[in-house]
Amino acid sequence: SMLESHGHTVITTRIDDTYYSLSYRTNKANRYNCDYFISLHMNSFSNRNARGCEVWVYDKSSRLYNTSQSVCDSLSKALNTPNRGVKVSKSFTVLKKSKMPAMLVEIDFISNSIVEDVCSSYDYCYVVAKNICNALLNM
Template identity: 35%
Template sequence: MAIQVFIDQGHNPSGVNAGAEGFGYREQDITYMVGRYLADIMADDSRFEVMLSRPTPETSLGTSNATSLMERVNMANEWPADYFISIHVNSNPNPAVNGSEVYVYEFDDVASALAEQILLEIVRRTGTKNNGVRENPSLYVLRRTQMPAVLVELGYISNEDDVQKLVNDQYQFAYAIYVGLLNYLELPQIL
């Protein structure tokens, strides 16, 4: 039976729950494409079945920040997913802050180990700085999902070096998440 992976492309295209912006780019466009690439990569691997929170660039979930997050979690729980991967990009008022980090609800064996493998591959493939796996129990999508869940912050849209990678290396970010999941599951690469 295929491993069911729910890919949540953070934020809506516009309006409620829209994402961060920097250097003329929008978080929701980057997360949409990285998630789309990841779904396409995993669709070619019969060991996985994938569901996207935003199957099209225009897909908008919920009528508020709270209901947008709730819809994503409900979709994953009802499917039911075996793993939940939420894709985001970060922002900071200090333009020097850069790098990738992965958030988990709490440090545990499953989500933390998965987060670590994903982060190592992102850093290895894209050259972002490793900011570590971090615990954040306040994040709704980590708190309310009924399966191991990680929230991946690919890089900082507010940092000039990171934003170039976020725009130009979207496939590499997606492939890194895929390989990180394979490494965690101790599955061989077949693609």
């Protein structure tokens, strides 16, 4: 809704906890000829102390590379979590199969009890959305 309030059209692939395959998600974005594909995730690790935001892109030449750095920097500061940086992967389906520039945002580690306790609160979700929105608007 934040992006839409600035005149942007937003197509979502999920609005609830229903699982859709990664191919379904990228196919939908490709079918709608989206400008960008932003995939939001919560990371997980066996070490329950793990924390941090990271953003993945297909390669460093992506039009979203600098924006990914902004997203990572702003989320790290706003959520007071370590900045794990922007990383490159050619193996993530959503990065590989989307026809448009894409980023995969790992907001923080849901396996961390501190993050798990707050990540579904309105305030937490608002901070995440606001920081990602601002980075996208400032491209």
